[in-house]
Amino acid sequence: MESRSGRRPGSPQTREAILDAAVEAFTEGGYAGTTIRAVARAAGVDPALVMHFFGNKDGLFDAAIRASGLPLRELGEVMEGDPEGLGERLVRRYLSLWESPEHGPKLRAVMSSASSSPAAAGMLKEFITSEVLQPLAKRLGVDNAETRGMLAGSHLIGIAFTRYVLNVEPIASLGGEELVACVAPAVQRYLTGDLPLA
Amino acid sequence: MESRSGRRPGSPQTREAILDAAVEAFTEGGYAGTTIRAVARAAGVDPALVMHFFGNKDGLFDAAIRASGLPLRELGEVMEGDPEGLGERLVRRYLSLWESPEHGPKLRAVMSSASSSPAAAGMLKEFITSEVLQPLAKRLGVDNAETRGMLAGSHLIGIAFTRYVLNVEPIASLGGEELVACVAPAVQRYLTGDLPLA
Numbered sequence: 001m002e003s004r005s006g007r008r009p010g011s012p013q014t015r016e017a018i019l020d021a022a023v024e025a026f027t028e029g030g031y032a033g034t035t036i037r038a039v040a041r042a043a044g045v046d047p048a049l050v051m052h053f054f055g056n057k058d059g060l061f062d063a064a065i066r067a068s069g070l071p072l073r074e075l076g077e078v079m080e081g082d083p084e085g086l087g088e089r090l091v092r093r094y095l096s097l098w099e100s101p102e103h104g105p106k107l108r109a110v111m112s113s114a115s116s117s118p119a120a121a122g123m124l125k126e127f128i129t130s131e132v133l134q135p136l137a138k139r140l141g142v143d144n145a146e147t148r149g150m151l152a153g154s155h156l157i158g159i160a161f162t163r164y165v166l167n168v169e170p171i172a173s174l175g176g177e178e179l180v181a182c183v184a185p186a187v188q189r190y191l192t193g194d195l196p197l198a
Numbered sequence: 199m200e201s202r203s204g205r206r207p208g209s210p211q212t213r214e215a216i217l218d219a220a221v222e223a224f225t226e227g228g229y230a231g232t233t234i235r236a237v238a239r240a241a242g243v244d245p246a247l248v249m250h251f252f253g254n255k256d257g258l259f260d261a262a263i264r265a266s267g268l269p270l271r272e273l274g275e276v277m278e279g280d281p282e283g284l285g286e287r288l289v290r291r292y293l294s295l296w297e298s299p300e301h302g303p304k305l306r307a308v309m310s311s312a313s314s315s316p317a318a319a320g321m322l323k324e325f326i327t328s329e330v331l332q333p334l335a336k337r338l339g340v341d342n343a344e345t346r347g348m349l350a351g352s353h354l355i356g357i358a359f360t361r362y363v364l365n366v367e368p369i370a371s372l373g374g375e376e377l378v379a380c381v382a383p384a385v386q387r388y389l390t391g392d393l394p395l396a
Contacts, residue, residue: 124364125366146368150366155357162348166319166322168323169348171345182349185387
């Protein structure tokens with residue numbers, strides 16, 4: 001049996017079409033503003049098929065995040081170069097990710113959904129822990145790498161939350177390089193400085 | 199006409215009863231998990247009366263936040279004492295607020311609702327700007343008081359978000375005094391240190 005769009009229900013192409021529609025819907029409407037029904041309509045399939053592939057809205061959101069290709073791991077590239085300039089490179093790269101037209105809206109959707117979506121919360125946790133900042137701290141060979149990565153990550157998440165989600169002034173319109181210059185020393189200290197940790 | 203509870207609809211006591219029920223409901227269920235209907239039921243009134251007093255769920259949430267007595271302004275008390283110990287006193291007081299049985303659950307409700315509720319977002323903004331951190335920075339007589347207050351506030355918000363809302367390890371179970379010792383110097387620098395601001 002063929003669907004009206006010519007795709008077989010249940011085929012990998014159908015799954016792809018649903019995911020494409022989901023990425024677009026979540027990016028525009030966030031987690032709370034997106035329904036399975038609307039994604040199904042945009043993909044030209046029955047809502048039951050969306051449930052078949054992804055279980056529920058959390059599962060769909062999780063898959064959409066993974067499919068949307070957020071380049072968080074690429075933040076690890078900032079390791080290359082002088083260790084003393086690491087904080088500055090990390091903050092600059094992080095802000096440019098948030099400000100890119102490609103990734104910024106997706107990141108906003110992830111952060112503003114973190115309290116309602118376990119998948120979004122999980123993604124932010126991964127950013128701080130296993131995926132990005134702790135490996136980075138570990139490669140530095142410093143003690144307490146996990147705690148260091150988490151302190152740096154907490155600070156970076158707070159900056160993005162106030163600047164890009166809450167849009168609080170004056171942080172929202174502070175120049176990017178001015179913000180980098182203010183925040184980089186704090187992040188650098190968390191990653192490589194003397195910390196009063198046991 | 200008397201309601202079954204003996205309170206006159208529209209009386210100040212009825213408004214109080216609705217607010218009490220709202221504070222309890224939002225604290226337990228957060229913004230997303232609370233309905234006008236459930237608050238009305240708990241207060242023993244008709245949902246239409248809740249709408250009459252508070253307009254909509256945002257209005258009710260906003261009033262509940264104000265009624266719940268979050269002692270954010272009391273954070274200003276940390277001004278008393280040695281200016282060089284300000285960051286440490288502020289971080290310690292802030293964490294103890296989050297960890298108090300009375301205020302912690304309300305603060306969690308506010309922060310996890312910030313993306314779905316304009317009132318919650320507004321409250322976090324007030325914390326960073328007009329209510330707490332900027333006045334604190336202004337009283338220090340430093341330049342760029344607004345930007346300084348906002349940088350400190352962004353960091354503090356990120357710490358609470360990862361520790362109390364996302365519950366990321368190892369920050370979630372780090373000892374309070376260890377966390378104070380790590381974060382205080384960064385907050386102190388934002389409030390009184392040399393910053394590369396124009």
